[in-house]
Amino acid sequence: MTAPDHIVYVVDDDPRVPEAHMPDITDSISKSSWRRPVFGVAGKSKADEAVTESKVSQAISEIQQPSLVSFLPPSPTLRRAALAVSAFLLVAFVIIIPFAEVMLPRLSIYIPLVATVMFLNDLITASLLLVQFSIARSRTLLLLANGYLFTALIAAVYGLVWPGAFHPTGLFGAGPATSPWLYLVWHAGLPTSVIVYALLKSKEYETPPVTRDSVPTFIFASITCNILIVCGLTWFVTRFHDVLPILVTSVDRASAFSTFGTGAILIVSIGALVLQWRGRRRSVLDLSLSVVALAWLLGSIMLTAIGARYDVAWYATPGFLVVSAIPVLLVLLSESLMLHAQFDLNLLLENKRAEEQLRRSRAYLAEAQKVSHTGSWAWNNAREIVYWSEECFRIHGRDPAQGPPSLEQVLADIDPAEVPGIAASLEKAMREGRGWELEYRMINFADGPRTVRTIAHPVLDASGRVEYIGTVADITEQKRAEQELRTSELERARAEQALRDAREKLAQASKIASLAELSASIAHEVNQPLQAIVANGHAGLRWLDATPPNIEKAIRTAERVVRDGNAAAEIVSRIRALFKHAAPAKVDLDINKLILQVRTLMADEIQGNGVSLETELGEDVPTIRADAVQIQQVIVNLVRNATEAMAGAPRKPLLIRSRRSGGHLVVDVRDQGTGLVDPEKIFEPFVSTKETGMGMGLTICRSIIEAHGGDIRVVHNEGPGVTFSFSLPLEASDAT
Amino acid sequence: MTAPDHIVYVVDDDPRVREALTELLSSASFNAVAFGSVAEYLMQCRPELPGCLVLDVHMPDINGLDFQKQLAATDHIPIVFITGHGDIPMSVRAIKAGALDFLTKPFGDEVLLQAVEVAIEQDRKALQKRTDLAQLRARYASLTRRERDVLPLIVAGLLNKQAAAELGISEITLQIHRSNVLRKMAAGSVAELVRLAARLDVAIPPVQRRGGVRR
Numbered sequence: 036m037t038a039p040d041h042i043v044y045v046v047d048d049d050p051r052v053p054e055a056h057m058p059d060i061t062d063s064i065s066k067s068s069w070r071r072p073v074f075g076v077a078g079k080s081k082a083d084e085a086v087t088e089s090k091v092s093q094a095i096s097e098i099q100q101p102s103l104v105s106f107l108p109p110s111p112t113l114r115r116a117a118l119a120v121s122a123f124l125l126v127a128f129v130i131i132i133p134f135a136e137v138m139l140p141r142l143s144i145y146i147p148l149v150a151t152v153m154f155l156n157d158l159i160t161a162s163l164l165l166v167q168f169s170i171a172r173s174r175t176l177l178l179l180a181n182g183y184l185f186t187a188l189i190a191a192v193y194g195l196v197w198p199g200a201f202h203p204t205g206l207f208g209a210g211p212a213t214s215p216w217l218y219l220v221w222h223a224g225l226p227t228s229v230i231v232y233a234l235l236k237s238k239e240y241e242t243p244p245v246t247r248d249s250v251p252t253f254i255f256a257s258i259t260c261n262i263l264i265v266c267g268l269t270w271f272v273t274r275f276h277d278v279l280p281i282l283v284t285s286v287d288r289a290s291a292f293s294t295f296g297t298g299a300i301l302i303v304s305i306g307a308l309v310l311q312w313r314g315r316r317r318s319v320l321d322l323s324l325s326v327v328a329l330a331w332l333l334g335s336i337m338l339t340a341i342g343a344r345y346d347v348a349w350y351a352t353p354g355f356l357v358v359s360a361i362p363v364l365l366v367l368l369s370e371s372l373m374l375h376a377q378f379d380l381n382l383l384l385e386n387k388r389a390e391e392q393l394r395r396s397r398a399y400l401a402e403a404q405k406v407s408h409t410g411s412w413a414w415n416n417a418r419e420i421v422y423w424s425e426e427c428f429r430i431h432g433r434d435p436a437q438g439p440p441s442l443e444q445v446l447a448d449i450d451p452a453e454v455p456g457i458a459a460s461l462e463k464a465m466r467e468g469r470g471w472e473l474e475y476r477m478i479n480f481a482d483g484p485r486t487v488r489t490i491a492h493p494v495l496d497a498s499g500r501v502e503y504i505g506t507v508a509d510i511t512e513q514k515r516a517e518q519e520l521r522t523s524e525l526e527r528a529r530a531e532q533a534l535r536d537a538r539e540k541l542a543q544a545s546k547i548a549s550l551a552e553l554s555a556s557i558a559h560e561v562n563q564p565l566q567a568i569v570a571n572g573h574a575g576l577r578w579l580d581a582t583p584p585n586i587e588k589a590i591r592t593a594e595r596v597v598r599d600g601n602a603a604a605e606i607v608s609r610i611r612a613l614f615k616h617a618a619p620a621k622v623d624l625d626i627n628k629l630i631l632q633v634r635t636l637m638a639d640e641i642q643g644n645g646v647s648l649e650t651e652l653g654e655d656v657p658t659i660r661a662d663a664v665q666i667q668q669v670i671v672n673l674v675r676n677a678t679e680a681m682a683g684a685p686r687k688p689l690l691i692r693s694r695r696s697g698g699h700l701v702v703d704v705r706d707q708g709t710g711l712v713d714p715e716k717i718f719e720p721f722v723s724t725k726e727t728g729m730g731m732g733l734t735i736c737r738s739i740i741e742a743h744g745g746d747i748r749v750v751h752n753e754g755p756g757v758t759f760s761f762s763l764p765l766e767a768s769d770a771t
Numbered sequence: 772m773t774a775p776d777h778i779v780y781v782v783d784d785d786p787r788v789r790e791a792l793t794e795l796l797s798s799a800s801f802n803a804v805a806f807g808s809v810a811e812y813l814m815q816c817r818p819e820l821p822g823c824l825v826l827d828v829h830m831p832d833i834n835g836l837d838f839q840k841q842l843a844a845t846d847h848i849p850i851v852f853i854t855g856h857g858d859i860p861m862s863v864r865a866i867k868a869g870a871l872d873f874l875t876k877p878f879g880d881e882v883l884l885q886a887v888e889v890a891i892e893q894d895r896k897a898l899q900k901r902t903d904l905a906q907l908r909a910r911y912a913s914l915t916r917r918e919r920d921v922l923p924l925i926v927a928g929l930l931n932k933q934a935a936a937e938l939g940i941s942e943i944t945l946q947i948h949r950s951n952v953l954r955k956m957a958a959g960s961v962a963e964l965v966r967l968a969a970r971l972d973v974a975i976p977p978v979q980r981r982g983g984v985r986r
Contacts, residue, residue, distance in 0.1 A: 555856050558855065558856045559829070559855035559856050562855040562876040562877055563785045563787065563788055563855060563876070564787060565876065565877040566788050566791065566853075566855075566876040566877040566878070567785075567787035567788050567790070567791040568791075568877075569791075569877045569878070569879065569880075570788070570791035570792050570794065570795040570880065570883075571791045571794060571795070573795050573798070573879070573880030574791065574794040574795040574797070574798040574880075575798075577795075577798035577799060577880075578798050581798075588794075588798070591794075592794055592798075595787075595790070595791065595794075599787055599791075602787070
């Protein structure tokens with residue numbers, strides 16, 4: 036199988052399940068038979084991942100609690116093992132007892148040997164217990180460790196002061212009472228600590244563990260105290276050996292270990308065993324301590340059976356001690372091995388988990404950056420870019436394989452026109468230790484330039500130097516949208532302006548049309564009564580002409596003629612009144628502007644007749660006081676007449692000219708049309724050269740000009756056509 | 772006064788003009804009726820008499836020219852337009868659409884009276900034509916199916932023998948049909964029957980004359 040690209044956590048309380056997938060690690064765990072969740076790593080379908088995820092987190096939280104020998108219940112296997120050892124001890128005891136007093140060859144090295152073994156064994160045990168204490172910070176463990184440490188030290192001293200081993204009477208000036216007293220202390224010491232341990236154990240869960248900080252102090256104090264106590268004891272039992280009560284009556288022969296000594300050892304051993312067996316919340320440690328207590332007790336009983344030195348019982352007693360010392364050591368050793376394996380496993384799982392979380396959060400971050408078009412980066416204080424996210428690469432169009440770019444390279448990406456400004460801003464911000472928010476453009480992209488906004492702020496790194504952390508955001512789309520919005524706003528404003536213009540034009544056009552409309556309406560108004568008069572007149576004539584004349588009807592028609600004649604006169608006077616009262620609304624008027632306006636308004640009409648219009652506007656023409664609408668109507672009327680006159684003769688220009696003549700402003704409209712038969716009469720009402728003309732236009736024009744105190748006339752050109760000219764006084768005369 | 776043999780309708784929104792024109796027409800012995808709007812005119816039940824409509828172009832309810840357009844498909848009496856202010860395009864449009872005249876106010880008596888006279892005469896003829904045609908159609912409708920078969924053959928100029936052969940009947944039977952056709956169609960001769968058939972637009976089959984006819 037190749038390296039897996041994913042990981043599956045198998046969670047099962049049956050060790051066989053993960054075992055099948057991960058024999059290496061789970062083996063040791065399952066052999067220890069700890070009833071705890073076990074994790075296996077294997078290539079398995081990804082679908083299970085989510086299902087087991089919650090169980091995994093649950094399991095991991097369990098692992099994180101300190102779980103040591105002293106807190107774990109023994110497995111059935113371990114119980115059986117404990118029973119087996121106990122049974123073995125009892126059987127050995129029973130076998131040995133009958134031969135207790137059988138003498139064996141003298142082996143003077145035996146006691147130092149046993150002492151050495153015990154010393155090493157207990158020292159290691161004490162060390163491991165201290166290590167456990169440092170992890171669990173349990174007071175009972177500390178106590179037990181002290182017990183073992185004390186025992187170890189006493190055993191060492193005992194070995195040293197054993198008469199005949201290093202010195203005929205023992206080292207340090209030991210006397211005959213020295214080694215028995217040490218033996219007593221040795222054998223009473225451990226069971227005592229076991230008793231205290233068992234008593235304290237019941238309160239273990241009510242007392243808080245010692246604080247983490249005080250652990251080294253406790254360990255140091257324990258070691259120091261033990262050494263001091265053992266040194267003190269040694270000094271005491273060697274210095275005052277002659278004062279102390281004799282525990283062993285005969286050094287060489289009699290086994291008469293005093294009743295006091297044997298009793299004391301027996302009592303503590305029994306107490307330890309009873310308390311251990313009785314103790315609830317049995318843990319692995321408790322179980323092994325029970326075995327120890329049993330072995331200790333058997334050893335103590337065996338002590339009473341000693342007839343003389345070097346008999347079977349004498350040799351067997353330390354043997355029990357050695358055997359009793361071993362279970363705790365074994366348990367502790369396997370414990371530390373287990374801890375190690377567990378630690379590795381946890382580390383592995385933690386790493387995998389952290390890796391997965393990291394990978395996932397990276398993926399989320401990358402996705403978020405992609406979606407928001409925002410990349411992130413970091414500079415160190417040497418202005419080197421140390422981090423440059425994937426989105427940064429994308430925005431800047433760089434290849435991620437080449438690694439983060441240098442500051443110079445980043446500047447090179449920016450539109451050269453903006454580089455000096457950007458560089459200056461950066462320099463300034465960095466000098467002042469401030470952050471920045473800048474926008475820059477990047478050209479050289481296939482899909483057009485990009486606009487980027489970068490925001491950065493300074494942070495202090497671990498050594499107090501200034502670093503920068505920031506983002507780059509691709510705001511091209513945003514800018515484009517803003518631009519489009521602005522453009523559409525502009526277009527809307529333009530459209531509105533066009534609409535306003537059109538409306539204005541329409542209003543102007545209707546003003547222009549009003550002259551023709553007006554004359555048509557006048558004609559209609561006047562023609563109706565005229566028609567009635569004519570018809571009635573004819574009818575009357577006919578009635579009179581008839582034979583016989585119908586006088587009655589003739590009178591009726593004549594009456595109607597009079598009536599309708601008056602009505603016509605009424606209409607005419609009404610129209611005249613209308614013109615009279617329409618006093619010009621005078622404003623400051625720029626005649627040239629007005630002419631251009633008319634040209635614009637009538638452009639279609641002029642071109643439609645195939646006529647080109649020229650303007651010759653005098654620069655010295657001042658503004659005058661006049662009614663803009665009325666003057667405009669005059670010009671429109673003249674231009675329209677001229678255009679119609681020239682309709683048959685295209686490609687000839689129609690000229691509008693403004694000029695100053697003395698105290699007057701003159702406007703000429705020169706056509707190149709057919710000319711006029713009678714220029715004098717053209718301004719008279721109802722005189723028209725046009726087929727459909729009413730003969731009112733020029734009449735109205737004249738009345739308007741005259742109302743402004745001006746003058747209008749027409750002359751034949753030297754060439755074809757005529758020129759209409761009207762003049763208006765420059766001096767404002769508000770007379771109408 | 773005897774029952775009038777014609778009628779002139781005057782439609783103008785101005786009561787003075789209406790009154791004056793009616794007076795003028797009366798003085799010239801025309802039988803005139805006036806209305807203030809096109810709607811009023813349309814609501815009037817009109818007798819089957821030769822007539823004429825004197826219509827002002829500018830009516831409040833409908834433009835005279837548009838009204839003329841609506842009437843185009845019907846057998847309407849001739850229209851003489853009058854207007855307070857008309858222009859050339861307007862008059863051209865009216866005349867093209869079949870108006871008899873287009874008079875601009877104020878107009879003289881002769882102009883109007885002459886136009887009305889012409890219009891009535893025209894309508895009289897049209898009415899006569901319509902009446903004659905209706906009569907002729909009635910006669911044609913009275914023919915039997917066999918007689919309607921015979922008629923085209925006679926009109927086509929076949930001899931009795933040929934026509935009989937064409938229809939597969941005896942010559943004598945054909946002769947009976949033939950005399951019935953002439954009688955029912957009130958035709959004095961075959962030549963007159965041909966004329967009547969032309970007015971009725973009877974389809975004449977392209978019958979091949981057999982040999983032996985031109986002997």
